[in-house]
Amino acid sequence: xxxxxxxxxxxxxxxxxxxxxxxxxxxxxxxxxxxxxxxxxxxxxxxxxxxxxxxxxxxxxxxxxxxxxxxxxxxxxxxxxxxxxxxxxxxxxxxxxx
Numbered sequence: 001x002x003x004x005x006x007x008x009x010x011x012x013x014x015x016x017x018x019x020x021x022x023x024x025x026x027x028x029x030x031x032x033x034x035x036x037x038x039x040x041x042x043x044x045x046x047x048x049x050x051x052x053x054x055x056x057x058x059x060x061x062x063x064x065x066x067x068x069x070x071x072x073x074x075x076x077x078x079x080x081x082x083x084x085x086x087x088x089x090x091x092x093x094x095x096x097x098x
Contacts (some may be wrong), residue, residue: 041080
């Protein structure tokens with residue numbers, strides 16, 4: 001609500017996202033987007049998801065899933081230029097219509 005009060009144009013976006021017809025969050029296998037072990041940045045992941053009609057918003061590293069210090073491996077809205085690798089078992093967090 002705070003964002004809508006600052007920018008009324010966002011009302012339609014949030015209305016769509018939170019409607020039953022809108023997109024949902026999914027954790028998809030990273031191999032659908034990038035080659036395992038390849039060093040990438042969020043721009044690369046966003047572009048790969050876009051080609052599938054999805055919006056990448058983050059990722060989850062399976063190796064860190066039990067690390068509270070590392071947010072259980074979840075990176076939402078990470079810095080776009082930060083470089084990282086996704087390995088087999090890692091997930092890409094996307095907004096998609098399924």
